Amino acid sequence: MKLLMSPPSPFARKVRVLLREVDLLDRVAEQQVSTSPLASAPDALAANPLGKIPALLRDDGPALYDSRVITRYLNDLAGAKLYPDSSLYEVLTLEATADAIMEATVAMTYEVRLRPEAQQSDDWIDAQWAKAARAIAAIDARWMSHLHGPLNMAQIAVSCALAYVDLRHGDRDWRDGNDALAAWQATFEARDAMQATKP
Incomplete structure (x- = not known):
């Protein structure tokens, strides 16, 4: 494959x-x-x-x-267990939340990189960031317990989403006010698989 x-x-x-x-x-x-x-x-x-x-x-x-x-x-x-039956819908929801962060922040990147400067919209960029920021805050406030325990796909998705924000929009400082998530990310992104795929 x-x-x-x-x-x-x-x-x-x-x-x-x-x-x-x-x-x-x-x-x-x-x-x-x-x-x-x-x-x-x-x-x-x-x-x-x-x-x-x-x-x-x-x-x-x-x-x-x-x-x-x-x-x-x-x-x-x-035959892995990254989508465990016991918490399947929580994992799927958290993965979808991470994907939404990716979608919003990729859209921000495209707005700056692909559109002529005169056609770029600061309002559009700010609206996309607001979506991402709300999702990040929601994970920090409500989902931290699901980011601990055996490895699952939600953990991978969230870490990849946050790492992309760092890569393309580091000046947005998503860590401010999201202390629990910031601490978790510091540990998770040190995993060998995360380090091996770092762009």
Whole structure:
């Protein structure tokens, strides 16, 4: 199998961390693809009609896309327990919250990098950051207990989302007022799989 990915993508990083945590690197090769909403790479378009990454090319079926679909598939393939039955819907909700942080902050990045300066909207950027900031604060206030205990996909997703904020929007200082989450992230991002996938 082959994973179409780009190292800075937080969505791709979720999958790349999972591959390392459940020992699937010998079964899934990583192929770096340079793609954007304005210029989709042919490989990405062939795998996903939206041209987005990550996409997982399989030998025995059509390509899978959307990071949450890929992570569920690989979790099952490995016989892992990153989506435990006992807290499945909590893990899925927290993973969705992390993905929403990624979506908002990637949109902020695209606004600055892909639109001409005269067309950029500070209001749009601020609105996207408000979404991300509310989600980060909600995790700190209500979800910390779910970030502890055996490894699950919500933990990976949250850490990848926060690391992307640091990468592209470090001046926003998400740690301010989110002390518990900041302390957790300092520990989690030291994991070998996180360090190996750091863009």
